[in-house]
Amino acid sequence: MRKILLIGNPNVGKSVVFSRLTGVHVISSNYPGTTVEYTKGYMLLGEEKVEVIDVPGTYTLSPTCKAEEVACQMVKEGDIIINVVDATNLERNLYLTLELMEQKVPVIVALNLFDEAGHNGIEIDIEALASWLGVPVVPTVAVTGQGFAMLTAEIFRARTPVVRQHSLIERWEDVGKLISRVQKIEQRRHTLLERFQDLTIKPLTGLPFALVIALLSFAVVRFIGEGLINYLMNPLFNSFYTPLLMKLSQLLGGGGFWHDIVVGRLINGSIDYFQSFGLLSTGLYIELGAVLPYIISFYLVLGLLEDSGYLPRLAVLLDTFLHRLGLHGFAIVPTILGFGCNVPGIMATRILESKRERFIASTLISIGVPCSALQAMIIGVLGHYGARPLLTVYLSLFVSWIVLGFILNRALPGFSPELLLEIPPYRLPPLKIVFTKLKYRVKAFLLEAFPIVLAGVGIVNLLYLSGLFNLLANIAAPIVSGLLGLPKAAVMPIVIGFLRKDVAMGMLLPLGLTVKQLIVASVVLSMFFPCIATFVVLLRELGARETAKATAIMIFASLFVGGLLNFFL
């Protein structure tokens, strides 16, 4: 099967072009480096089925980070290259175009963001550009689909350009000549939006603004999350699902082995979604009733932030601080993604240049960044004791994150490379893209989480009923009781935390812990050990040795911090 590669600079809209061509949805955002791994899809070219590959963005064919390396290796395998070019940034994009043309593969140029170029007063002579390059050039607007019929038609006509190898200097000279002939820029006054751009990146105005954005995001996530729980999920569960489940409970005789596994134990004669722990009660409720609302609200807010173009500015603002932790500013992007789910967060560390940085960032995410599912449950469990316990948990995690980063930066050999990051213009987040992205992420969550949650709840029941529970609890009791001040029974949630941390959090409730114990348990659960999905990604991204190192750090740090909290609270 023939392969079509989508190649271009970071943040030019390759992923949106990919979705348009193949109908396969991939996450796209307004910051460079959203795609760190290639994605495959298929499209029909007349009768022929061809493979389309969305390649991570790169500025040149000499790579500077792991995501770019992926791109450069892919180039050799393509049969046709669609070079996606940012029309608002033609000069910088053309360098890669010239490099691609020397690859002896047919090239088509998709001049994307063509509408925005027009708004910015940039005029491009497409015919002149096409004839100079000797390859087809098609203006496109990927978000709306403009130009795609023509782009597809041109794929048939794509031919290999005859170009000799150039040197770096020659290529830039060519770009210069070309630009002076095909592009006209009308100088315009600074708009209000541009003034705002400057304000959000200058420290004096930018830092307070960042704080406001962070607090606002948290408040909105909480507001929407709690709103969905209180006004949608809880009423739905209580008025429709509970009666059904009670009927089933009666059918099963109100108790016994199967009853307890399927429906769960009845608390005072009724179902308690947090404590019954049956597959159909707690197993279902944790994911749909407690966690899903927060997944929806978090990813909605994240999607808006991503597509507005704010995150790269935050990266510049936080660069100085993050250097103290052995990272540079752009590491804030994987970290924020980690608050949704650690898996994409750790994947996104590929945008960082060095192995050292990727190790530090991944370890810190696993330790100090609780995912939405876990946070939803922490809020659910600790929320009604007021703000202080919650604040204590978040503060403990945040301080651990900083202190550990500081230590790792000192202890690991090497230094963190400097920030070099393109800052995209602010854009109004296209609502259609924000919602498609949300839908895709929520679906992925449900598909991935459900089987593991149900398995987790099932295993908990089996361990409990088989008596293995007590055995495990007795073995780990000295540490859990002595160091952390938790009852013996809290061993199980910590073990189950390896499967799913939200389920583990739910298991704490029936234990009747004090507020202090709940705080300690929440912090230890967050830091202790990554859940199985995160662990697999760590293994893949860092390798076995580094993962072992990271895991040792996690276990040690969680016991240390948990112990401290136990003694000082």
Next chain:
Amino acid sequence: MKKVSLVNLADGESATVVGFDSGHGASARLEAMGIRVGKKIKKLGGMFMKGPITVEVGQTRVGMGHGMASKVMVEPDQ
């Protein structure tokens, strides 16, 4: 003509890039992003405590570390 580094430019000051005071690796990355000899560059601002510096080159805005910026030599416009 006086030659200074990007760090020494005032906020909002424009200049022309005249050279790189660094190894090939770093300058290749800068060049790939459009920062190269002969280009007009405008410093938008810098963070305190040797934080990163933001510049505008053509239609692109770029944030770069302080150390990297100190190696980009420019000639301020009159």
